[in-house]
Amino acid sequence: MSDQTTIELDVLIIGGGIAGLWTLATLLNRGLRAGLIEASALGQGQTLWSQGIIHGGIKYALTGQASSASKAISAMPAAWQAALKGEGEVAIPTARVLSEHQLLWTTTGLLSRFSGVAASKAIRTPVQRLDKSSRPGLFAGAPSSVDVYQVAEPVLDVPSVVSALAKGRENAIARVACITGITRRAQHARDAVRVTAQLHDGQHVAFKTRALICCAGAGNADLARVMHDEHDKSSSTLGSFIRMQTRPLHMLYAELPETLAAALPSRGMLFGHCLGVGSVPRLTITSFSRDSTGPTHWLIGGGIAEQGVPRSASEQIEACTKELHACLPWLSRELPSVRLFAGRIDRAEGFMPDGSRPDEPVIQHAGPIIAAWPTKLAFAPLLAQRLIDQLRERGLTINAPSPIQSAATIVAADTLAALPRAHVGTLPWEAARDAASSHEQSAVGGLGGIGGTE
Known part of the structure; x- marks a missing residue:
């Protein structure tokens, strides 16, 4: 050239x-x-910091009022499903669906009704309350005082998209x-x-x-x-x-070691929101596993990521440790084996x-x-x-x-063919591993205590 x-x-x-x-x-x-x-x-x-949830609006209607955001996004699951099936204008049939639905669950102390169920009727998001006998994976052991809802919103493997x-x-x-x-x-x-x-x-x-x-x-x-x-x-x-504006997040990701993942239902895969009393979930967790023998990773956002912006990495890990125990108390024996990492990302948006x-x-x-x-x-x-x-x-x-x-x-082969190729990026934990020798360091600790740096 x-x-x-x-x-x-x-x-x-x-x-x-x-x-x-x-x-x-x-x-x-x-x-x-x-x-x-x-x-x-x-x-x-x-x-690639996105959690891959194709929302139909339920997250934005937790107050019981179907907001303009929830109405605008209500048609998106159908558009994505068409693309995943190869039937839309843009076809992505090779993209991987990690879960066909996500879960919403309460804590044992949450007394308010899940008002988003009513709002979901206006935004065409099917929601099903699960009784104790039909709760999947990690929620099979949740007490009856925890309400669990299944929401027809898929979760995608973002790198594959x-x-x-x-x-x-x-x-x-x-x-x-x-x-x-x-x-x-x-x-x-x-x-x-x-x-x-x-x-x-x-x-x-x-x-x-x-x-x-x-x-x-x-x-x-x-x-x-x-x-x-x-x-x-x-x-x-x-x-x-x-x-434009940027709204910062202090996200976290967790590593469930292979031995722990193998011992947990569904290898510890979890997709959903833990509900608080406001419009922002306390925790939003999605999961990723490369194969059936390696570790499982959780990507953690929600209220913890928004409220954690002023915290240091070690403070954020400590706060998330408490939230995980509060939101998943029936896993209290397993959680100390989970390793937490903190990372920052800005949400860039129009002003x-x-x-x-x-x-x-x-x-x-x-x-x-x-x-x-x-x-x-x-x-x-x-x-x-x-x-x-x-x-x-x-x-x-x-x-x-x-x-x-x-x-x-559709396009002439020489459109940008003479230029270097761009390759797909890496997930946060993969990027952190690849950059371990750089000057950027993140605090890391197990749920049983705070460790040093990654």
Whole structure:
């Protein structure tokens, strides 16, 4: 490849998380010459910290009131199920479903009714109260004073979703080292936007595109700083249209050693929310296991992750230890063998005046430059459809959805084929293991006590 390669596209996407990848698949299926560039690994960061729950709204209706968020998200499970079956506009039949449903459970001291059951009727989320004899896995030993509900919301293996979205589209996805410039040119020209990037080998590449979609999550703020208008040399504020917010989380993940996993029902796999008295679950736990002989990992979020932002890693581990014992008291003998790790991640979203979570995906634009945030992983299909509408308003010709097919039959093989490939990222515990020799350290401890560093 020469020192300066120029690639012409209809649409360039920056950011290889769930939003960018789903949007790329949609654009390719609509006949557009599209490409995606990523400065890290596909899904790395916010997407692979996601717990993979395809919410239908029940989590957002725990107060008994079906909020606008719960109504907006109610159609998402059906869209994802179609994709998983290979029947949707975007097909991901190779993605792995970890569980067809999740559980909601109370603590023994929770007296308030589960008002989300009533709200779920308005948002089409089937909920079933389980009697003691029909409780699965780890909940078989829960006392009768703990109420357990089964919710028809699937939980997905997020790395497999990322892989499925990239499969067949490898020649439309590339890795770059950094974006060096974004220039807005003539509003409706084929080269309305020019993007320059540097590769890891020091070479440079330029893109001429009719539209640019920034799906880089928190990285959209960095992209804003390199945006300029070709016809206004005095302007350095083109990127000011991008208004975003970050809401930090102090997440945790737990490792159940192989000996413990083998001794527990369903190898300790758990998918669900422990309910408190507010609208945010005390704990949200999803599980992951590579095979039937290794350890099981829990990814832990919910109220503990939101409330734990001011805490140090060791303080967060100590707080989570107490919450796990409070929420799963019938496992008190097993919990001391579980190892806890803490990690921080920012939820990047479109700006809200009060700093609250947006109810839906957020799209902002300045002519041919668009910034987008899905808000939740489950919203990726909805965001892609809304971006199609934005591009149509920009004058791009958008075909009707095509029958499911690989990207290779839709886009010329040389779209981004000359550029380095981007690979799927790693889960938090895998990333921590790979980075163990770096300067970043996380506190680690067993549930029986606090240890040193990872």
